[in-house]
Amino acid sequence: MCSAGKRRVPAGGFGKGMTEYTEACRLSELRDGELKKVPVRGREILLARWGDQVYATDVLCPHLQADLSEGTLQGHILTCPMHGSRFDLRDGHVVRWTDLSGTILKYASRAIPPRPLPCYPVRVDGDRVLVGIPGV
Ligand code: FES
Numbered sequence: 001m002c003s004a005g006k007r008r009v010p011a012g013g014f015g016k017g018m019t020e021y022t023e024a025c026r027l028s029e030l031r032d033g034e035l036k037k038v039p040v041r042g043r044e045i046l047l048a049r050w051g052d053q054v055y056a057t058d059v060l061c062p063h064l065q066a067d068l069s070e071g072t073l074q075g076h077i078l079t080c081p082m083h084g085s086r087f088d089l090r091d092g093h094v095v096r097w098t099d100l101s102g103t104i105l106k107y108a109s110r111a112i113p114p115r116p117l118p119c120y121p122v123r124v125d126g127d128r129v130l131v132g133i134p135g136v
């Protein structure tokens with residue numbers, strides 16, 4: 001478990017719509033290739049590390065809410081463990097919507113259209129991993 005700190009770093013000040021960076025984890029506590037759930041400002045965030053890159057996303061898959069911390073990471077592509085949807089962690093866009101194909105995918109996508117995975121900006125400051133959460 002990461003030892004998330006309480007220190008917050010404002011990015012461009014505070015106010016409506018501003019992104020506030022909060023320490024979510026120590027980089028040394030996040031192994032290469034690891035997916036880890038951490039609490040950040042009252043919500044659960046998924047951190048994914050691949051080499052020197054760290055990504056932050058929602059924990060739940062936008063398809064049917066599977067726990068993405070049980071998925072697989074390959075570079076910047078995260079694959080959902082339940083139906084195989086793939087998301088690009090650089091911006092959350094859908095690379096593949098489920099592992100269905102053909103007519104079944106067509107009808108399944110009508111029922112639940114493809115939705116991007118919400119992603120959050122990450123800054124690494126020394127050993128601190130900071131996640132940017134938009135202000136309200
Ligand atoms: S719940 Fe993730 S692909 Fe279905």
